[in-house]
Amino acid sequence: MTDDTFNMSMRKFLKQVGVTSQQAIETAMREKGDTAGQTFQARVVLTIDGLDLEHVVTGRIDGMDKDDTTA
Incomplete structure (x- = not known):
């Protein structure tokens, strides 16, 4: 696999994760x-089978006004 193929597949996966999340x-919400x-x-x-990878990301998400929940 070339670096370009790897980078494209990784970006596609991360975009899918971001959008669906x-x-x-x-x-x-x-x-x-009203939050x-x-x-x-x-x-x-994030875990990846076959790579013995477990990556944890933590953070916070602020709630939104009731008026914003219809977006």
Whole structure:
């Protein structure tokens, strides 16, 4: 596999992770309703079979106003 092929496949995977994760978070926020003033602790665990890789990313996501939940 060339470096270009590797980079393209990795970017495609990471884009899919980012887009689908954002959609899932937005859906959960809309279902919860008004989350203004709340902070949610987030944790993502990435594992790759065959590479013995476990990568953990933590952070926070601030809630959104009720008016923003219809976006």
